[in-house]
Amino acid sequence: MTAPRLGIDLDKICHNARILVERLGKHGISVTGVTKATLGSAEIAVALLEAGVKRLGDSRIENIEAMRLAHVPASMTLIRSPMLSQAKRVVRHADVSCNTEIAVIQKLSFEAQKADRNHGVILMVELGDLREGIMPDDLMQTVRKTLSLPNIVFKGIGTNLACRSGVSPDGDNMAILSELADSIEATLGLTVEIVSGGNSANIEWALSGAKIGRINDLRLGEAILLGCETLHRQPIDGLHTDAITLCAEVIEAKSKPSKPSGRIAQNAFGEAPPVTDRGLVTQAILAVGQQDIDPSGLQAPIGIEVMGASSDHLILETDCFELSVGAEVVFQLNYSALVRAMTSPFVTKVMKSSSTDYYPR
Numbered sequence: 198m199t200a201p202r203l204g205i206d207l208d209k210i211c212h213n214a215r216i217l218v219e220r221l222g223k224h225g226i227s228v229t230g231v232t233k234a235t236l237g238s239a240e241i242a243v244a245l246l247e248a249g250v251k252r253l254g255d256s257r258i259e260n261i262e263a264m265r266l267a268h269v270p271a272s273m274t275l276i277r278s279p280m281l282s283q284a285k286r287v288v289r290h291a292d293v294s295c296n297t298e299i300a301v302i303q304k305l306s307f308e309a310q311k312a313d314r315n316h317g318v319i320l321m322v323e324l325g326d327l328r329e330g331i332m333p334d335d336l337m338q339t340v341r342k343t344l345s346l347p348n349i350v351f352k353g354i355g356t357n358l359a360c361r362s363g364v365s366p367d368g369d370n371m372a373i374l375s376e377l378a379d380s381i382e383a384t385l386g387l388t389v390e391i392v393s394g395g396n397s398a399n400i401e402w403a404l405s406g407a408k409i410g411r412i413n414d415l416r417l418g419e420a421i422l423l424g425c426e427t428l429h430r431q432p433i434d435g436l437h438t439d440a441i442t443l444c445a446e447v448i449e450a451k452s453k454p455s456k457p458s459g460r461i462a463q464n465a466f467g468e469a470p471p472v473t474d475r476g477l478v479t480q481a482i483l484a485v486g487q488q489d490i491d492p493s494g495l496q497a498p499i500g501i502e503v504m505g506a507s508s509d510h511l512i513l514e515t516d517c518f519e520l521s522v523g524a525e526v527v528f529q530l531n532y533s534a535l536v537r538a539m540t541s542p543f544v545t546k547v548m549k550s551s552s553t554d555y556y557p558r
């Protein structure tokens with residue numbers, strides 16, 4: 198089979214999503230399945246829907262368009278604030294978008310009127326992580342302005358933590374989001390339908406027995422695809438951590454000195470790697486590189502160590518494996534390695550499932 202390739206087990210992804218949908222459902226929280234790491238894969242999207250996610254979310258309109266083209270039957274939310282320059286496409290292909298700038302919502306309104314459609318808006322609130330979000334004090338006036346715009350439907354509010362600064366979702370910041378929903382309803386006499394509390398980093402909080410308040414949605418990507426929570430990157434009980442694996446092929450296997458010889462300057466990536474002499478080592482080169490994966494995000498089988506990578510070469514050392522030319526090595530991936538592999542045209546994606554239900558027609 199061709200290499201490098203991602204092996205994508207749709208049954209395991211579906212299982213992971215289903216378990217999270219069930220556990221969170223007991224707390225009144227629905228799941229938006231986040232597909233941004235999958236490059237708009239219709240098969241994965243359908244596996245998530247099969248598992249009971251309520252809607253799909255993606256950060257890129259291109260991915261949403263790909264899923265639409267494949268007739269994935271779901272409500273789709275653009276979870277990154279739309280670019281002004283993409284407003285027309287957003288209105289055409291996404292049902293809802295997450296927003297923080299009134300200028301963008303005005304443009305969405307303009308384009309929605311031209312297209313004779315309605316577009317849903319979730320307003321994102323800044324609660325400490327300092328990525329996207331309206332400052333809480335400015336939220337009410339932004340809701341008011343949003344409500345005044347033709348063909349725009351105010352769907353709710355949300356927040357995103359643990360992405361830029363690692364701020365953990367907790368009782369305090371989640372309570373603020375709940376209070377904001379309550380005060381919008383009390384002040385403006387409307388229903389805030391969606392209160393989206395965050396991403397995979399919120400799972401621990403949501404299942405801890407904490408007061409959930411008004412939070413009724415989480416946007417989950419990594420936890421479903423990789424089976425781990427994202428505050429400490431620990432496996433989630435009952436989930437598969439090997440639903441997606443990377444397989445790459447050995448193109449050179451030799452015994453080599455561990456210490457380079459000659460005068461040392463920068464390597465291909467402008468670094469000067471530290472050097473220790475460990476004598477002769479068994480080194481293997483795999484035909485995959487920085488273009489395709491994040492080498493620091495690969496977990497090799499026991500007995501094999503990832504030493505580094507240049508654009509097209511991944512260097513391994515092993516003390517127990519027979520890694521001859523043509524052999525294949527299978528890795529687990531972290532999110533950053535996964536995203537790069539998914540988006541690399543050099544990495545083949547091989548889907549596996551026990552049923553054909555996942556394949557949209």
Ligand SMILES: *Cc1c(COP(=O)(O)O)cnc(C)c1O
Nearest residue numbers: 231276357396397416417418419
């Ligand atoms: C990426 C992203 C998510 C999903 O994050 P995971 O850690 O993959 O669960 C949710 N919301 C927003 C706004 C995002 O950008």
